[in-house]
Amino acid sequence: MVDEADHNDDEQPRDDSAYELDPRAVAGILYAVDTKDQARLIELMEPMHAADIADLLEQLNAFDRGRLIRLYDREFDGDILSELDEGLREDVIAILHPEVLADAVRELDSDDVVDLIEDLEQPQQDVILGALEETDRLAVRQAMSYPEGSAGRLMQREVVMAPEHWNVGQAIDYMRNSDHMPEQFYHVILVDPRMHPVGNVTLGKLMGARRDTPLHDITEEMFTVIPATQDEEDVAYAFNQYHLISTPVVDDEGRLAGMITIDDAMAVLDEEHEEDIMRLAGVGDESSLSDSVADTVKRRLPWLAVNLLTAILASLVIALFEDTLARFVALAVLMPIVASMGGNAGTQSLTVAVRSLATRDLTGSNVWRVIRREVLVGLLNGLVFAVIMGVVGLIWFGSPQIGYVIAIAMVINLVVAGLAGTVIPVLMDKMGVDPALASGTFVTTVTDVVGFFVFLGLAGMVLL
The missing domain is CATH 3.10.580.10 (CBS-domain)
Structure with a gap:
């Protein structure tokens, strides 16, 4: 007999907002802050989890965040500091009263204290360490003596x-x-x-x-x-x-x-x-919604500059076939399609490769099998879209030659995309460079350059 309760549970719609902040509660909290009603503020925030309070603080602007923290005052919990985005911790710690900060920090396990202070400036580190008891302070200092990103920084001293x-x-x-x-x-x-x-x-x-x-x-x-x-x-x-x-x-x-x-x-x-x-x-590894405009620009600008250089490289390839493009306007219409399809295919292979490297599923023992698979996938996908674009080229421009050119270019670029999307991150990993950091730029460059060169080169040979 089928369990009716289970069947009914399966049919219930999923509530995607079940763990989101309640807009009405947020509005009530902000109203309590505006009216300086501390009792009401504490009443509203008392049932909230520390992670939700941290989310609330991250969503507020600096002015409202400061007012809320000062009004919440001694109810501020150490777990909230642990849940806060690293970019906001310094600001929040600077607002907290020293006695409130001391009480909040004393509630944390040693590993949470280490996680809290390792990204702070020395003066704020000293403030937090000064709030701890001597034994806890010694434990945290000992943990901080281990290399950053090591198990010694991650561990907690409290054991049974x-x-x-x-x-x-x-x-x-x-x-x-x-x-x-x-x-x-x-x-x-x-x-x-x-x-x-x-x-x-x-x-x-x-x-x-x-x-x-x-x-x-x-x-x-x-x-x-x-x-x-x-x-x-x-x-x-x-x-x-x-x-x-x-x-x-x-x-x-x-x-x-x-x-x-x-x-x-x-x-x-x-x-x-x-x-x-x-x-x-290409937005950096520490970006968050709380970052300032200046910090965000500083992180994104270098990679946009790299993308600009690679775009110029692709443009130089196009310039080599200026005469061909001048005689056949249809090529300018179809050219972005080849590059775009190659870029998307390369990104798909790249994402799989980077994720597999991170989980250590992609190793020296299976790398060639994975490369062969991605190349074969690129070939088969290329053949499918070659047929489609060949027909499109024929119907759109009434030229079988243009259909042949874009079909062959599509196959070649998708094969290259599968190859580049796998080989480039593997090579970067071998060289000790984070494959997620710059692989995307190189893969896109390869597919753009190869796509333009093959498409325009074939067009020059077939159509001229």
Whole structure:
């Protein structure tokens, strides 16, 4: 019998705005700010998640944002700072009262504090560090001593560990009586006498086992330790590849230094994906809606200049066939079609290649197979559109020769597009250059130059 409830759930329309800020709530908050009604403002913002409050602050202009923060005052939560866009953190911290900032920062785990201060200027770093207790300040400074973008920066110092010879009852009693337990954790890390992690015990197995069960009897089969100096991208890949929830981090001597949890690893993946998208579009890897006009211009101008140079290169190719274009106006009409189709096909192959390189699916062992596939796809797509454009050229201009020319040019340019869209990012990755950073410009240049050269060259041979 079909479950009617499940069937009805499937038919319910999806509410895409379920997790968006309620416009009415935002209007109420702004009205409370305008009327300086602090009690009403706190009442409206109390049920909001820290991430939603951060989104609200990012959407407001600087004037309204400052008024809201000053009125919200001591209710400001440290998690809001963690959720804020990096470009706004300095502005918000500058507005907060020092005592409010101190209380907000003390609520954060060490990894969140590191993430908060690593992009700030030294004076603001000192303000935040000064608000921490001595032990927390030492932990943050130690984490900051690791290279930027490393596991040491990503890890949190708050961990739950137990000697490997303990049993379940001893571990449970220890956790119940401890005053320094993390608010959220997933594993108890077993350590040997030299503080080397030797295993993980999940909370589910811990709570389901008898009290006299040795902890080493219920450890997880999959156990991974991460060096503190390991790149955070490799850490995120390991979490995604091996379905990790949390894993210990060790120092140079193999001793337990901290722990990385899945939320931090997934945040790294999200940042990498966002950076790839931004770089593919040539708008920088740290662009946001809160950036000033000057900052936005500064990031975009260099890539627009590169695009201008490549456009000039394509124009020089066109200039070589000036006489041909002067005699056959139809070529000027059809020429952008060849270049545009090649550019789009190249972008498709490029996107697949860059994503596969980022997820490490594209490697030396399968690169030639992928290149052959993209070239074959370009060939087949080219043949399909060659037939279409051949017919269009014949009907539109009444010239079979023009139809032949654009058909052959279409096939060649789409094959080149598939080849360039795969080979260029692979070569850049081999040279240590981020393939998402400049591949798009080079691929577009190749397809434009080849498209114009082949189309106009063939036209010159066939029509003249």
